[in-house]
Amino acid sequence: MSQAVAVLDVGKTNVKLTLFDQGRLLWERSAPNRILPGPPYPHEDVDSAWAFLLAALSEAARAHKIGALVPTAHGAAGALIGPSDLALPVMDYEFPDVEQIEPDYAKIRPPFSETLSPRVPAGLNLGRQLAYQKWRCPDLFARATHFLTYPQYWAWRLTGVATCEVTSLGAHTDLWDPRRGRVSSLVEGLGIESLIPPLRRAFGPLGPIKPDIAGATSLAPETQVFCRVHDSNASLLPYLVWREAPFTLLSTGTWVILMCVGLALDQLDARDDTLANVNVLGRPTACGRFMGGREYAVIAGAGSNPDIPAIERVIASGAIALPCFSGQGGPYATTKGVIRGEVAAGDGTALATLYCALVSDMMLTRMGATSGDLIIEGSFAGNLAFCQTLGALRPKQRVFAAEDAAGTARGAAMLAHWPPAYSAAAPTPVPAASIAGLDAYRSAWTASIDLLAR
Template sequence: MSQTVAVLDIGKTNAKLALFDGGRLLWEKSAPNRVLPGPPYPHEDVESAWNFFLDALREAARTRQISAIVPTAHGAAGALIGEIELAAPVMDYEFTGVEAIEPDYARLRPPFSESLSPKVPAGLNLGRQLAYQKWRYPDLFAKAKYFVGYPQYWTWRLSGVAVSEVTTLGAHTDLWAPRRGQVSSLAKALGVDQLLPPLRRAFDPLGPIRPEIAAVTGLAPETQVFCGIHDSNASLLPYLVSRQAPFTVLSTGTWVILMCVGLSLDQLDPRDDTLANVDALGRPIACGRFMGGREYAAIAGGSGNPDLDAIERVIASGAMALPCFSSHGGPYATTKGVIRGEVAARDRTALATLYCALVSDLMLTRMGATSGDLIVEGTFAGNLAFCQTLGALRPTQRVFAADDAAGTARGAAMLAHWPPSYPIVAPTPVPAAPVAGLDAYRDVWTAQIGLIGR
């Protein structure tokens, strides 16, 4: 019987279909995601993504016998669905118009001690999106039979089965109480608890694909659809089954998500944008986040990775990037980023790398993540200077690079055969390297950001 698993990987920037067998990537295809301007508000272009997936599945099915499909998707997105179609468009979480419902929303949102979900801008708290839809578009809201997380929206389109799942409900939504393992007081106050379908685990099979999808794609009618998972939690899965706590995974891309397994939740501080996500087994995980990929691009002004010589040139120059270069997420999201001093154009990527390493180090320190290995996966894993600078900033912790651009999709594919019976590929140890002047530079940088209010 075929063990080939197709993963629908819906990121903020791109949609991807990837095929895996026994953890090996066999084939992948991607397309850019689009956000439509509205009405009624900026929203995900789900139909373009759906058509891409159907075409990609059809292409893949010509050469591979696919036995299972697993969706994974970015957080801060969910879908109000009716009997056969969306009741309302899937809101783009960067839509700042949702902030118009403050302070009405603030009166309902749970205290941080309950939700472990900090207040963040725009629609990054999924509960705020739902409140906006209910209060500003009651006719659309009234058509909803269910509310599902974004991975489970794709599950529903594939199988016709509507379910809830904790990694999505527990991803800074305000809708989940991680310590209690149940919906929060906000879900009840908004009446959303009545719209949540039954809770299933990320690795639960929900049934075969719809007959019409089998007919269109050429997939076998018995192809199983699995519940699916929030993308950062998909990145975490290989390490949950192959490592002992404590350890930290830095899942990097548009966002840098620091997932500290085995760390107490007691030092989480909403002012730092630290929070608890929930892993695939329902356990709260201490996390921090900032929009590192976007900030990197804003500072670097281009692509490419620097070497340590470039890092040391920036340090010697005294030039600094001070937060924040994105208005979404991180401990200084409300401040405007600034570059102080002069830096040569060729060293802008070094300045961006140094900035992202310093912010990661700062957040890990504030969370109390002072022990255990650091595993960098995603975009920054290919930036050796970032990994080495982070290691130099935290010399008591070993740094590893998971040189795997398909890490999120690979983790999601594991759900179709859970727990995996095949060996997990270990990340590569990053050789320690001294960085001249780094400690003194960090002291000055830290003093400068100490003057910035949170």
Template sequence: MSQTVAVLDIGKTNVKLALFDDGRLLWEKSAPNRVLPGPPYPHEDVESAWTFFLDALREAARAHQISAIVPTAHGAAGALIGESDLAAPVMDYEFTGVEVVEPDYAALRPPFAESMSPKLPGGLNLGRQLAYQKWRCPDLFADAKHFVGYPQYWAWRLTGVAASEVTTLGAHADLWAPRRGQPSSLVKALGVDHLLPPLRRAFDPLGPIQPEIAALIGLAPETQVFCGIHDSNASLLPYLVSRQAPFTVLSTGTWVILMCVGLSLDQLDPRDDTLANVDALGRPIACGRFMGGREYAAIAGGGGNPDLDAIERVIASGAMALPCFSGQGGPYAMSRGVIRGDVATRDRAALATLYCALVSDLMLTRLGATTGDLIVEGTFAGNLPFCQTLGALRPTQRVFAARDTAGTARGAAMIAHWPPSYPIAVPTPVDSVSIERLGAHRDAWTAALPSPMSGS
């Protein structure tokens, strides 16, 4: 019988359908993920994504016998659903207007010691989105029957079954208490406890796909749909079953998420934008984050990856990029990014690479991740000078590059057959290099950093 798993991968920038069989990528297709301006607020273009997935599933089903569907999505989106449709649009987390509720929301928000979730801008705290929807869109909110994470929205749309799941509730949402393994005090204080459906594991099948959808796209009516998982936690899954702690996975794309497995939570500091995410097994994981992909693009201004000679030219010039170029994420989100010194256009990618390596190194140090392997997964794994520079900054740790552009989706596919019975691909070791004057450049860069963001 076919074990082909279709993964619905909903990122901030793109949506993708990818098919896997025993960890092998068989087929994939992607499209841009759009944001609509509103009213009532900027929101995800859910219907365009739905049309894309239906068309892509129909196309894929002509060539492959799909046995299961798994959704995965970024952690800063959730859905208020009614009887048969969305009760309110799925808010875009970059909607800054949500902060109008902050004075009232702050009075209800759990302390960091409980939620392990720092105060973040815009709608990055999912609880703040909920508060805005309840207080500013009461007519829409009144029609809500459930609130679910974004992966679980897609599972609900395919099956009609609503479920809560910890990797999304525990992703800087303010809605989960990781040490206690239960919803945080915010859920009751905000009066939304009745909206959370029963808790299910990411690995749980919610049921077969609804018959009319199966018929529309040509899938077998018994095709199972799984609860789904937060995308960074999907990236982590292959390593949870193939490596011994301690180790750190840098999941890179629009965001760089540093997930430190086997590390104490005691050193986490909201001012650094360090936090605890919750893995698919319900365990809190010490994490840090910054918007590395977007910052890289802002600094580099286009072009490909640099070489080490370009990195050394930037260092020799004394030029440096200081945070923050995205306006969100990391210890310096409240500071305006600046480039000091003159950098040739051909070396802008080198400056961006050096910047992202320095921020990663800084956050690893503040997290206390001084031992164990570093596995770079996602976009930056294809930027060898980034991996080499990170290794040169942290010579006591080994750096590996997981050169797999489908890493998040591949991890998500595992939950349909957990634990996986097939071998997990081993990431490639990155050879150590010496980069002239890198230590002195890091010292100068660190001395020039602005004050960190405030948090609580």
């Protein structure tokens, strides 16, 4: 029986339970993560996710000795809890009606210079979710005793301990002042000072699981739960510990998050949807983001990853994809995506790959991330043409692919033994590729974007 760290990973699309032993993947299970329609608004199906977790823990405990649990989750959800349960449902961040309160919210929202948190659509700013819940659901809101960011909610369900943690509070929420390392003026503006529980480090143990959970899962009663972490920061952890700055991690999935470690914050611009996240050590990290995975799917349709000849065919055809195909994230979230020109059958994935590489390149340039290695992890790491195209666009920087489908969970597992005594597998260098016509294609693409945005 091996001693394992179990990571509960609650994403937008799936919820997973993954077990690790010194970074070695032992076991994993996943299930779809559902959104319920409401009332009072579309919300996360936390009960189904909880039922999955308990069942998966029970199954895992029969095969492995589990010594610790670490939750991780995306950064655009939060839970208002009462003494023993949710006071309000956990809002789906894509709920568009949150925008109805924007005129009033804008009056109390701190400036970008304070929070380094740009205005983003719907509920992607967690502060806007809170304002909506307080103003539109006042009776339910009045029942709340604490506000927990999403990873902390799952830790609370496991332990009964309510805390907050900076990687989640500092993830485009409007609630955190990253330069000063404290809550922003929005907390006072919303009058929610009493709802913010004590801050704890992501790698701090909260205590053992509750007795009823031990009984339901056959886990040992002394199984420890650790404070938990924002999912993109979990992906960053293996590199933050072992790699010299500067470097950039592109964490890819539904979102592409560009995390530039060692980069100054002075070129961040709210208009570009660039921002500062906060790492587990409490330090601000310059970041950019766009909804690359979703946009890729819209442009590509069906098909497998392309190769460089397919990229060159698209370039030669002159077909281009111009942002934005998701309606949220990135410098051009308010423009409607368009494909110009004809793409040969089967080359939709090449067009989508070019598009995502060009957006990544543009955002890195605007942020000033012109030096240091580029490490691609997540779904795009398995797309060699994406990695090679980004490398060809940025020939002064080395590109690496970290083809680890469990990268977020593996990073989160490190928190149970901090600082970690082991390192993650080194990412694979991506060979340089010469792509005919790429520079001219980039110039034409950039000029078309400039015209589209006017």
